Amino acid sequence: MKNMFTQSEENYLKAIFHLQEEAGEGVSTSALAELLETKAASVTEMIKRLANKNLVDYKKYYGVQLTQTGRKQALTVVRKHRLWESFLVERLNFNWDEVHEVAEQLEHIRSPKLVEELDRFLGRPAYDPHGDPIPDASGNLPKAPKKRLSQLKEGQKGVCKGFNDASSAFLKFLDDQDIGMHTEMKVMQIQSFDESMTVQVGKRQVLLSKTATDNIYVED
Amino acid sequence: MKNMFTQSEENYLKAIFHLQEEAGEGVSTSALAELLETKAASVTEMIKRLANKNLVDYKKYYGVQLTQTGRKQALTVVRKHRLWESFLVERLNFNWDEVHEVAEQLEHIRSPKLVEELDRFLGRPAYDPHGDPIPDASGNLPKAPKKRLSQLKEGQKGVCKGFNDASSAFLKFLDDQDIGMHTEMKVMQIQSFDESMTVQVGKRQVLLSKTATDNIYVED
DNA sequence: ATAAAATATTAGCTTTGCCTAAATTTTAAT
DNA sequence: ATTAAAATTTAGGCAAAGCTAATATTTTAT
Ligand SMILES: [Mn+2]
Ligand SMILES: [Mn+2]
Ligand SMILES: [Mn+2]
Ligand SMILES: [Mn+2]
Numbered sequence: 001m002k003n004m005f006t007q008s009e010e011n012y013l014k015a016i017f018h019l020q021e022e023a024g025e026g027v028s029t030s031a032l033a034e035l036l037e038t039k040a041a042s043v044t045e046m047i048k049r050l051a052n053k054n055l056v057d058y059k060k061y062y063g064v065q066l067t068q069t070g071r072k073q074a075l076t077v078v079r080k081h082r083l084w085e086s087f088l089v090e091r092l093n094f095n096w097d098e099v100h101e102v103a104e105q106l107e108h109i110r111s112p113k114l115v116e117e118l119d120r121f122l123g124r125p126a127y128d129p130h131g132d133p134i135p136d137a138s139g140n141l142p143k144a145p146k147k148r149l150s151q152l153k154e155g156q157k158g159v160c161k162g163f164n165d166a167s168s169a170f171l172k173f174l175d176d177q178d179i180g181m182h183t184e185m186k187v188m189q190i191q192s193f194d195e196s197m198t199v200q201v202g203k204r205q206v207l208l209s210k211t212a213t214d215n216i217y218v219e220d
Numbered sequence: 221m222k223n224m225f226t227q228s229e230e231n232y233l234k235a236i237f238h239l240q241e242e243a244g245e246g247v248s249t250s251a252l253a254e255l256l257e258t259k260a261a262s263v264t265e266m267i268k269r270l271a272n273k274n275l276v277d278y279k280k281y282y283g284v285q286l287t288q289t290g291r292k293q294a295l296t297v298v299r300k301h302r303l304w305e306s307f308l309v310e311r312l313n314f315n316w317d318e319v320h321e322v323a324e325q326l327e328h329i330r331s332p333k334l335v336e337e338l339d340r341f342l343g344r345p346a347y348d349p350h351g352d353p354i355p356d357a358s359g360n361l362p363k364a365p366k367k368r369l370s371q372l373k374e375g376q377k378g379v380c381k382g383f384n385d386a387s388s389a390f391l392k393f394l395d396d397q398d399i400g401m402h403t404e405m406k407v408m409q410i411q412s413f414d415e416s417m418t419v420q421v422g423k424r425q426v427l428l429s430k431t432a433t434d435n436i437y438v439e440d
Numbered sequence: 441a442t443a444a445a446a447t448a449t450t451a452g453c454t455t456t457g458c459c460t461a462a463a464t465t466t467t468a469a470t
Numbered sequence: 471a472t473t474a475a476a477a478t479t480t481a482g483g484c485a486a487a488g489c490t491a492a493t494a495t496t497t498t499a500t
Pocket of ligand 1: 011103104105107108
């Protein structure tokens with residue numbers, strides 16, 4: 001059996017991938033330990049195992065980086081994680097904030113056919129319920145990942161491209177504010193203490209909470 | 221964490237449950253070893269662990285039997301296994317002969333909500349794609365396991381008790397043939413080359429493919 | 441009733457993963 | 471440039487699960 005990784009190995013690869021995404025360069029032992037809720041000593045050990053399997057490049061005391069193979073493997077796990085999250089939210093009435101733990105388990109199920117069929121069944125979604133891009137079967141990520149409204153800075157404009165919270169209450173609220181798909185918005189002001197935003201929508205100014213802006217996707 | 225069993229423990233409980241179903245009484249170490257594709261020594265060890273946790277009654281050299289708690293736990297695993305099999309076949313285009321391996325993994329996913337929602341999503345099926353009964357949430361098994369029409373021999377009669385394929389196309393087809401719940405049928409002839417059946421329904425003779433007869437449950 | 445064959449258990453080892461404590465290396469501060 | 475602090479690795483253990491080889495017990499055949 002060649003392409004066989006343990007659940008733990010897959011979790012490490014995914015964690016390294018995520019940390020690499022944002023921080024770039026070498027991922028530190030302590031960052032991994034924190035993210036994986038384990039101890040530094042355990043991380044060092046696993047890192048050595050992954051390095052032996054050529055999944056990561058490891059320079060003692062200076063952190064790890066995924067190899068090509070490691071990245072590829074990490075991407076298949078990310079793909080499964082996000083597809084399952086989509087399934088849970090769109091078909092099984094899960095709320096977007098209660099899917100993570102289950103997806104954390106489901107992402108380790110081994111079956112190429114299952115992944116492919118799940119993808120088809122869901123209509124080949126490009127983004128998961130949190131707005132994160134879903135890698136395709138070959139590991140390609142949609143290049144321009146959606147942004148959340150909450151990620152825009154004061155003065156920036158964006159066009160609404162989707163919502164995360166599909167609850168009817170939220171959608172109704174948006175409708176009341178004249179916010180819908182393709183609505184153009186401009187960030188007028190951000191309150192620092194609670195990150196709420198005043199947003200220009202057409203000729204109206206609307207105040208949106210962080211919770212709300214987290215759930216609105218925009219394109220600039 | 222109380223109700224936490226490892227994947228291996230769950231596999232053992234399920235195996236003991238199955239062997240108990242057919243053979244009754246004490247389940248032997250060797251039978252378990254064979255079913256689980258492991259060695260007798262390993263089985264003995266695990267059995268002792270399960271006995272410590274009061275999941276089985278174990279008398280050295282005389283095999284094991286599930287306790288009430290053990291049986292309950294085994295049933296939740298069986299329930300998940302069969303629900304997932306149903307999902308794979310009915311929604312993900314899996315063939316009924318290629319679901320077992322994947323279900324073997326999926327059955328260990330821990331999430332009560334997931335199980336409940338999956339059950340609802342599938343329309344609370346009573347039988348899995350192999351015609352095996354799916355325990356309900358409290359662990360009750362439908363007492364008289366249904367038979368598939370395809371399992372009847374020439375000359376035998378049966379009363380339709382349910383369908384496996386819930387697709388509207390299939391149900392419409394059945395409706396056209398005047399086949400519905402509680403319809404009485406008699407197997408007139410079975411074609412050996414494709415296992416299709418000529419069935420007497422009321423005063424009409426109907427030809428049903430193997431695929432169709434696999435998806436019709438009967439009681440004789 | 442005894443011996444042989446079949447089953448089951450125990451003993452001793454291995455791997456994976458994780459932990460704490462001790463030692464080492466790097467980084468930050470004086 | 472030293473030294474103190476922070477981060478990392480190493481050493482030594484532990485639990486889960488598996489395996490093989492050696493024993494022990496039960497069953498079957500003579
Ligand atoms: Mn995971
Ligand atoms: Mn997500
Ligand atoms: Mn299993
Ligand atoms: Mn089945």
